[in-house]
Amino acid sequence: MVIRKNDLRSKINNSLIVGMMQAYRRIETELRNYLKPYGVSLQQYNVLKILKGADAPLSTSVIRDRMVQPMTDSSRLVDRLCTKGWVNRYACSIDKRLVDVTISKEGIEFLESIPNFDSLFDSFYSKISHNEVVELNHLLNKMRV
8 A cells, every 4th residue: 555645644643643633622611621720711811911011001902902812702701800809991082883892900800810830731740851852832923924
């Protein structure tokens, strides 16, 4: 049986995609389980981190664009965070159709109350060397563009 070069390449490419999806699913599950006791979803945590790192108020569309997993209902997500007192919403002074969002003092305090989860991924990193981590990060960045 002769394996054609294109068939082998296709098989390897498919294996890469499946491997990335499995790794993502495992990471997402670990993060969800880690954040669950704090009463915050992965998406809510992502929005809080985005707002904490912003140097100015952000519209919900900008927040959606910066999210790891963009959600079409980012406005509802912001509403839930506002209800918890973790973000503030203001009418945009430039465009009244937009809403500006900032993280509140309570939101910052909440984020700071969650211990760093770097150790959560020690099991991932223990299987590959530092150089492999750097290379993998480089390759994933190339694929993102």
